[in-house]
Amino acid sequence: MKSGSLAIHGGQPVRTKPFPEWPIFDETEEKLLLEVFRSGKWGGTGRIKLPAFEQQFANLHGAKHAVSVANGTVAITLALQAAGIQPGDEVIMPSYTFIATATATLLLGAIPVFVDVEEETLLLNPELVEEAITPKTKGIVAVHIAGAPANMTRLREIADKHGLVLMEDAAQAVGASWEGRGVGTLGDVATFSLQSSKNINAGEGGVILTNSDRIADMAWSLSNCGRIKNGAWYQHEHVGWNFRMTEFQAAIGLGQLSRLGQQNETRERNAARLSELLSVIPGIVTVKRDPRITTHAYHLYMFKLDPALAARIEKSDFMEKLTAEGVHANPGYIPLHLNEAILNDSAKRSGTRQTYSCPVTERMCTREVIWLHQNLLLGTEADVDDIARAIAKVADSYA
Numbered sequence: 001m002k003s004g005s006l007a008i009h010g011g012q013p014v015r016t017k018p019f020p021e022w023p024i025f026d027e028t029e030e031k032l033l034l035e036v037f038r039s040g041k042w043g044g045t046g047r048i049k050l051p052a053f054e055q056q057f058a059n060l061h062g063a064k065h066a067v068s069v070a071n072g073t074v075a076i077t078l079a080l081q082a083a084g085i086q087p088g089d090e091v092i093m094p095s096y097t098f099i100a101t102a103t104a105t106l107l108l109g110a111i112p113v114f115v116d117v118e119e120e121t122l123l124l125n126p127e128l129v130e131e132a133i134t135p136k137t138k139g140i141v142a143v144h145i146a147g148a149p150a151n152m153t154r155l156r157e158i159a160d161k162h163g164l165v166l167m168e169d170a171a172q173a174v175g176a177s178w179e180g181r182g183v184g185t186l187g188d189v190a191t192f193s194l195q196s197s198k199n200i201n202a203g204e205g206g207v208i209l210t211n212s213d214r215i216a217d218m219a220w221s222l223s224n225c226g227r228i229k230n231g232a233w234y235q236h237e238h239v240g241w242n243f244r245m246t247e248f249q250a251a252i253g254l255g256q257l258s259r260l261g262q263q264n265e266t267r268e269r270n271a272a273r274l275s276e277l278l279s280v281i282p283g284i285v286t287v288k289r290d291p292r293i294t295t296h297a298y299h300l301y302m303f304k305l306d307p308a309l310a311a312r313i314e315k316s317d318f319m320e321k322l323t324a325e326g327v328h329a330n331p332g333y334i335p336l337h338l339n340e341a342i343l344n345d346s347a348k349r350s351g352t353r354q355t356y357s358c359p360v361t362e363r364m365c366t367r368e369v370i371w372l373h374q375n376l377l378l379g380t381e382a383d384v385d386d387i388a389r390a391i392a393k394v395a396d397s398y399a
Contacts, residue, residue: 006397008324014390015326019383022375023201024263029255036247044068044244053250054207056257057192060175061182063209065216068245069223072171072193075206076104078243079189080139082208082218083165085110088349089138093169094124095337095358096365097143101169102342105141111350113137114337116358120288122146122302122369125360126154130162139165144173144183147199147297147374148289152178152186159187167191170209172299174200175264179292184209189219194249199263199299199374200256202249267298267377270384274301274377277388283309283395285368301372302332303391310367313398319370321397325390330371335361 005011032049041048050068058066069075085091087109093101095114102112115128124142140159142150152168159166168190170176170183177183184190189212192198194205208219218238221228226240275286285304289296304310305318319329336342337356347353376387 004393006321006324006393007326008321013324013326014393015386017326019376020378022373022378023196023256024259024378025252025255028258029252032251032255033248036251039247042247044242044246046247049247049250049254050245053253053257056254057207058209060257060260061177061184061209063182063184063190064211065209065213067208067216067219067223068250069206069208069219070243070245071204072191072195072206073100073104073107074223074243075191075193075208076101076141076167076169077107078219078222079167079191079208079210079215080105080110080165081108082215082222083139083167083189085139085165088136090134090136091139091141092129092132092137093141094143094145095335095356095361096122096145096333097169097336098171098333099336099339099342100171101141101143102336102339106342106345106349109349110139111136111346112336112342113354114356114358116360117145117364119360119364121148121290122287122364123148123150123290124155126151126158129155130158133158133162133164137162137164139167141167141169142187143169144176144297146287146300146302146371147173147176148287149173149176149178149183149186149293151290151292153292156186165189171195171198173297174198175260175295176297177294180294185211188212189215194253197299197373199297200253200260202245202252202256205245205249205253263378264295264297267374268296270377270379270381271296271298271301273381273384274387277385278303278391281388281392281395283398284391298377299374301374301377302369303372304364304368305370307368309395309398310363315367315370318394321394322370322390325393327372327376327387327390330373331365332369332371333365335365337361
């Protein structure tokens with residue numbers, strides 16, 4: 001049976017009240033910020049709040065070391081360099097990721113090499129990774145898209161087999177885990193973002209996690225002007241830069257960490273309910289969750305238009321109608337393997353302009369995948385039911 005008239009055509013929208021706003025904060029952050037302000041230790045060298053934040057962040061994931069840095073992009077560059085990636089080395093990564101995964105690699109002088117993702121999960125396809133390895137390949141970046149850990153078991157096998165650095169881009173996956181182990185401990189090194197939209201929001205900021213003493217010490221040095229821990233202030237043993245995070249960001253991060261556990265539980269519960277409701281809507285496909293994912297961070301909730309529906313409608317039209325029903329939707333990424341700036345810069349560094357075949361990424365980006373941001377999952381069951389009703393109403397309009 002047909003649903004009511006769409007809001008975009010003058011009908012009553014499913015949702016008329018706002019979803020939980022982001023960021024969520026209270027007097028906890030205010031108190032911590034005031035403590036920093038009154039201390040007079042505002043930068044990244046006073047280190048009053050920073051050690052506590054780093055320790056709590058490392059403990060959350062079960063990692064030995066955490067190094068705080070200015071942002072998530074810098075974190076990727078420094079993590080790759082600290083792990084041994086050199087200019088000219090090739091680093092394999094998915095095309096379906098934020099541009100910083102590639103540009104941070106280029107900032108080091110290394111060359112991003114793009115492979116496709118799995119259709120069911122939208123995560124890096126390990127078998128295509130192995131096919132893309134060449135004598136120039138020195139690293140793999142596994143992106144935990146939307147908060148879902150990639151297949152780290154298989155990627156670890158491939159990295160070990162070929163002697164490659166395995167890095168986790170966990171910008172969207174704070175608090176996630178794979179087979180009971182926290183992200184950040186599954187590869188050689190991992191990076192996180194504390195940018196405003198992320199589940200831990202410090203405005204800006206980044207964190208590098210590793211269990212390697214060597215990588216941790218080098219990452220710390222690179223972000224601290226080449227100094228070494230316990231060395232003299234003007235003792236610069238490496239060429240490094242000032243990429244330190246500030247005490248203010250650490251204070252906000254500590255406040256945000258205090259409620260992350262409860263928020264992750266809410267996201268998990270609401271995402272499970274939404275997936276169940278969407279699974280019975282004709283024309284809608286849910287993204288598969290690998291059973292080895294112990295905890296999904298759900299920075300995004302992604303769903304897909306099934307191929308038959310996507311072939312006869314525009315994704316943008318579906319999203320426009322869904323937004324009119326009170327549920328804001330986002331189209332997601334543009335394929336990185338088609339980005340001219342990245343391809344041109346890579347060619348300058350390598351001497352060769354590469355072309356890539358990533359048909360799943362192209363189809364998902366242009367035709368099928370729709371994103372809902374994480375704050376939509378921080379409400380009640382009634383909120384989740386509204387999301388599902390709005391999606392069903394829009395899908396039904398194409399029947």
